[in-house]
Amino acid sequence: METWLNLWTYLLRSEGLIMIFVLVGIAVVTAIELWVPAESGQSIRGRMRNLIFLVLFKVAGLAGIALWYSFVPLILMPIDAENGFVRVLLVLANLLLIDLLFYAYHRAQHRFSFLWAIHELHHADSELNATTSYRTYWLEFPVQGILIATPTLFLFGGLGPVHGMVVMVCSIFFLIFSHANIRLHLGALQSWIINPQVHRIHHSRLPQHRDCNFAQLFPVIDRLFGTFYAPQRDEFPPTGTHELASDASIPTTLIRPIRIWASLLKKVVRTVPVLFF
DSSP states (O other): OHHHHHHHHHHHHHHHHHHHHHHHHHHHHHHHHHHSOSSOOOOHHHHHHHHHHHHHHHHHHHHHHHHHHHHSOOOOOOOOOOOHHHHHHHHHHHHHHHHHHHHHHHHHHHHOHHHHHHHHHHHTOSSOSGGGGGOOOTTHHHHHIIIIIHHHHHHHGGGOHHHHHHHHHHHHHHHHHHTOSSOOOOGGGGGTSOOHHHHHHHHBOSGGGTTOOOOSSOTHHHHHHTOOOOOOTTOOOOBOOSSSOTTOOHHHHHHHHHHHHHHHHHHHHHHHHHHHO
């Protein structure tokens, strides 16, 4: 218990600078959104609610990360790379691995109900903007830490803090930028560079956009697996889910996954005796 508490406290302190960078990034992109909004009329209240989820995501999520690393030691594979060009390639390789793992996990979230329960909150936002990027249920952080961060840190963590900082900055930038409420059509480049219009298709509530554009960094991954949808220049669909209201209260959204899991567990309990007897 003491080890977990000490690790959680350490993570909260070390995340301070990262949080400043995140908030500055959100503020800059929000300023652009307010200047040239693709979708007008978005509320300040909705943005503030998303920032509350950001705080809950970090504080509670780091508690889960601390619990994981209290039992599983973080192992870094030593890598010695002095050449600058090689270091750039390793950054790209790191980002590509992160996105490949994220793609697999992200598709699973849309496929399986027990994972959708913790992802639904992110998709419920009918006012997609920079603050939506961190509108997530707190379990997203530890689950992604286990499935994505742990293997990538094992392979690339030994490259040192500069490498880690570059990867983190790129990841945060594209996460915030891809959710921005701006129009940016890149033509043929949209197959290679994530942008708000490509990712908005993923958040669309229209049936023709279902299960498209899962990648967070490299749309070419969606091309590879047949899930890429290239939006037209003026294609800007509505977002949100039909199941969870965008402005649902915070207590409701926090308890909803537990209710979904309880319902799924009841179905399993009822099904097991039928299968074996």
